[in-house]
Amino acid sequence: DAGVTQSPTHLIKTRGQQVTLRCSPKSGHDTVSWYQQALGQGPQFIFQYYEEEERQRGNFPDRFSGHQFPNYSSELNVNALLLGDSALYLCASSPGTRVYNEQFFGPGTRLTVL
Amino acid sequence: AQSVTQPDIHITVSEGASLELRCNYSYGATPYLFWYVQSPGQGLQLLLKYFSGDTLVQGIKGFEAEFKRSQSSFNLRKPSVHWSDAAEYFCAVVPASGGSYIPTFGRGTSLIVHP
Numbered sequence: 430d431a432g433v434t435q436s437p438t439h440l441i442k443t444r445g446q447q448v449t450l451r452c453s454p455k456s457g458h459d460t461v462s463w464y465q466q467a468l469g470q471g472p473q474f475i476f477q478y479y480e481e482e483e484r485q486r487g488n489f490p491d492r493f494s495g496h497q498f499p500n501y502s503s504e505l506n507v508n509a510l511l512l513g514d515s516a517l518y519l520c521a522s523s524p525g526t527r528v529y530n531e532q533f534f535g536p537g538t539r540l541t542v543l
Numbered sequence: 544a545q546s547v548t549q550p551d552i553h554i555t556v557s558e559g560a561s562l563e564l565r566c567n568y569s570y571g572a573t574p575y576l577f578w579y580v581q582s583p584g585q586g587l588q589l590l591l592k593y594f595s596g597d598t599l600v601q602g603i604k605g606f607e608a609e610f611k612r613s614q615s616s617f618n619l620r621k622p623s624v625h626w627s628d629a630a631e632y633f634c635a636v637v638p639a640s641g642g643s644y645i646p647t648f649g650r651g652t653s654l655i656v657h658p
Contacts, residue, residue, distance in 0.1 A: 433586065471633050471648030487645055519586055528575050528637050528644045529594060534586030
């Protein structure tokens with residue numbers, strides 16, 4: 430079992446560009462959540478996808494959007510990049526949306542916005 | 544809104560010494576509580592969680608945590624630290640009611656282990 434995988438591992442973009450990050454959940458998991466982790470901070474919840482729909486959303490602007498595919502993999506899209514979007518983006522998967530379902534995290538994608 | 548405070552940014556201990564990492568939360572009711580560990584270049588791994596019941600929770604890698612309602616705290620402990628425990632530790636809370644189960648993480652405590 431490969432666990433949660435994310436691609437790419439690193440990415441450099443310039444302000445105003447758009448970026449797409451990808452996540453493949455752990456085998457058997459149908460729920461994917463995305464987090465933003467700025468340097469020296471804890472992760473901040475962006476949103477959660479289940480059954481190809483956004484189920485919960487944190488306090489992030491509409492520039493952040495996502496998608497979940499029928500195979501449960503997911504994408505995070507960020508438009509009109511700002512310098513402040515530079516962070517480690519973590520994907521986590523779980524077998525369902527319940528809080529007691531343990532989330533398994535991927536290693537993250539490091540996004541640098543210049 | 545809920546909040547989580549990890550008052551220690553860095554903690555340094557000697558290998559074999561005991562460890563306690565502090566976590567305080569602000570929330571109207573008892574939330575669900577979690578501790579995660581993050582090693583360099585890796586994602587977060589769940590150490591333990593508290594939902595209800597026994598206030599002393601056992602986790603993986605020899606860690607335990609104690610929930611104290613009166614102090615709104617959920618401190619993580621380990622009796623004897625190993626060099627491999629050097630990592631970043633995050634406390635997190637999730638509301639136990641209200642329909643929005645969005646987690647809030649603390650800013651983390653970096654554990655440094657001296658040989």
